[in-house]
Amino acid sequence: MGDVYARIRELGCELPESPPAGGVYRPVKQVGDLLYVSGQGATVQGVPAIVGKLGADCTLEQGQAAARLCALNALATLHRYLGDLNRIRSVVKTLGFIQSAPGFNRQPEVLNGCSIFLRDLLGDAGVGARSAIGVNELPGNIACEVEFIIEIHPWGRD
Amino acid sequence: MGDVYARIRELGCELPESPPAGGVYRPVKQVGDLLYVSGQGATVQGVPAIVGKLGADCTLEQGQAAARLCALNALATLHRYLGDLNRIRSVVKTLGFIQSAPGFNRQPEVLNGCSIFLRDLLGDAGVGARSAIGVNELPGNIACEVEFIIEIHPWGRD
Amino acid sequence: MGDVYARIRELGCELPESPPAGGVYRPVKQVGDLLYVSGQGATVQGVPAIVGKLGADCTLEQGQAAARLCALNALATLHRYLGDLNRIRSVVKTLGFIQSAPGFNRQPEVLNGCSIFLRDLLGDAGVGARSAIGVNELPGNIACEVEFIIEIHPWGRD
Numbered sequence: 001m002g003d004v005y006a007r008i009r010e011l012g013c014e015l016p017e018s019p020p021a022g023g024v025y026r027p028v029k030q031v032g033d034l035l036y037v038s039g040q041g042a043t044v045q046g047v048p049a050i051v052g053k054l055g056a057d058c059t060l061e062q063g064q065a066a067a068r069l070c071a072l073n074a075l076a077t078l079h080r081y082l083g084d085l086n087r088i089r090s091v092v093k094t095l096g097f098i099q100s101a102p103g104f105n106r107q108p109e110v111l112n113g114c115s116i117f118l119r120d121l122l123g124d125a126g127v128g129a130r131s132a133i134g135v136n137e138l139p140g141n142i143a144c145e146v147e148f149i150i151e152i153h154p155w156g157r158d
Numbered sequence: 159m160g161d162v163y164a165r166i167r168e169l170g171c172e173l174p175e176s177p178p179a180g181g182v183y184r185p186v187k188q189v190g191d192l193l194y195v196s197g198q199g200a201t202v203q204g205v206p207a208i209v210g211k212l213g214a215d216c217t218l219e220q221g222q223a224a225a226r227l228c229a230l231n232a233l234a235t236l237h238r239y240l241g242d243l244n245r246i247r248s249v250v251k252t253l254g255f256i257q258s259a260p261g262f263n264r265q266p267e268v269l270n271g272c273s274i275f276l277r278d279l280l281g282d283a284g285v286g287a288r289s290a291i292g293v294n295e296l297p298g299n300i301a302c303e304v305e306f307i308i309e310i311h312p313w314g315r316d
Numbered sequence: 317m318g319d320v321y322a323r324i325r326e327l328g329c330e331l332p333e334s335p336p337a338g339g340v341y342r343p344v345k346q347v348g349d350l351l352y353v354s355g356q357g358a359t360v361q362g363v364p365a366i367v368g369k370l371g372a373d374c375t376l377e378q379g380q381a382a383a384r385l386c387a388l389n390a391l392a393t394l395h396r397y398l399g400d401l402n403r404i405r406s407v408v409k410t411l412g413f414i415q416s417a418p419g420f421n422r423q424p425e426v427l428n429g430c431s432i433f434l435r436d437l438l439g440d441a442g443v444g445a446r447s448a449i450g451v452n453e454l455p456g457n458i459a460c461e462v463e464f465i466i467e468i469h470p471w472g473r474d
Binding site: 029 | 427
């Protein structure tokens with residue numbers, strides 16, 4: 001897929017600053033070649049950026065933008081941890097929670113905002129297993145939160 | 159436990175068609191001998207089949223049937239991926255989300271519909287770690303959604 | 317960090333009895349050096365102990381006590397499984413669900429009750445990746461439920 005940083009720019013995006021931890025946890029915990037990435041929210045520099053509930057306060061498009069923002073924050077977090085995003089081998093799993101008003105049942109379409117971005121960025125390697133879940137409340141009233149398991153190459157690709 | 163396909167029939171069930179992906183994700187992502195299975199819903203051929211909230215629209219028995227249907231869809235998904243369900247070595251973990259009306263707090267009993275089926279099918283190997291969680295909304299208004307981590311034998315059992 | 321059992325006492329806590337399974341699952345499932353710990357609730361001997369919703373029935377402090385109780389129950393469960401808590405190498409990941417009334421959005425602060433305890437107990441090794449999620453209902457009306465992935469030393473430390 002070529003250089004990940006160049007691809008991010010080609011997709012019209014910019015790698016944000018990595019979000020500060022919002023509690024007592026590591027942004028990334030490594031076990032072997034797997035990276036467990038803590039739940040990423042629709043925040044900018046840790047401040048809730050896309051807030052509200054799908055089906056009441058947010059449009060589907062806003063929800064998808066929120067999900068993409070979670071992916072970008074994950075990448076920023078991984079960049080800080082790895083030093084080089086080209087070390088990502090694949091997305092193993094994403095678990096996405098969508099803050100949902102009563103009767104909103106289109107969580108998979110919302111989470112596609114994250115998944116399509118990662119597929120566009122990393123190709124087939126960016127498509128992993130996934131669950132999309134609706135919940136009533138999320139931290140800071142963010143529209144969605146996504147956690148990831150990422151597989152890395154044991155060495156850099158060069 | 160003998161042949162898994164024969165056991166499914168002995169338990170009075172039929173392996174359904176594997177559900178189509180409801181978004182941009184892989185039904186199964188493999189890392190080593192672990193298979194991450196995407197969230198499986200109470201659907202038939204991808205169409206919501208058991209819908210509504212426990213404690214309001216669904217009886218406990220309907221919820222348990224929904225949870226069993228999630229397990230059957232997972233097996234169908236694994237059959238498609240593996241070619242042979244006898245390659246399953248154990249169920250590592252299930253994470254089940256139960257669509258719950260206010261005041262419904264019997265999520266573990268609902269999820270037992272999935273867990274008892276897998277135990278009956280695979281014996282001790284079918285019993286893994288588990289969490290049962292209530293949520294307000296799920297995709298397509300399904301009564302429950304369950305994701306799995308499955309361990310496989312590196313080779314077929316013959 | 318010294319002996320884990322001594323540290324638990326130094327922190328003013330007591331290892332509870334390991335909670336009985338509340339359904340058809342294993343308290344712990346091991347794959348290699350990873351232990352998947354089933355969802356632990358704010359229970360004592362399996363009976364809901366800290367119940368209600370954050371933002372309505374429970375104060376923040378009660379929620380944090382509930383989260384710490386989940387950690388203690390996880391330790392009791394691990395003690396029963398491992399025989400020796402000093403075999404814990406690190407906390408890989410915690411996924412915490414906080415039973416939340418409408419408008420409650422401080423889930424990370426609640427889950428810190430669990431995370432700070434594990435950090436105080438195990439030092440840096442006690443801090444893993446984490447997600448904090450709000451949900452509308454949990455089993456037995458408990459205030460929170462937390463599942464864990466724990467890494468162990470392949471042998472006891474002696």
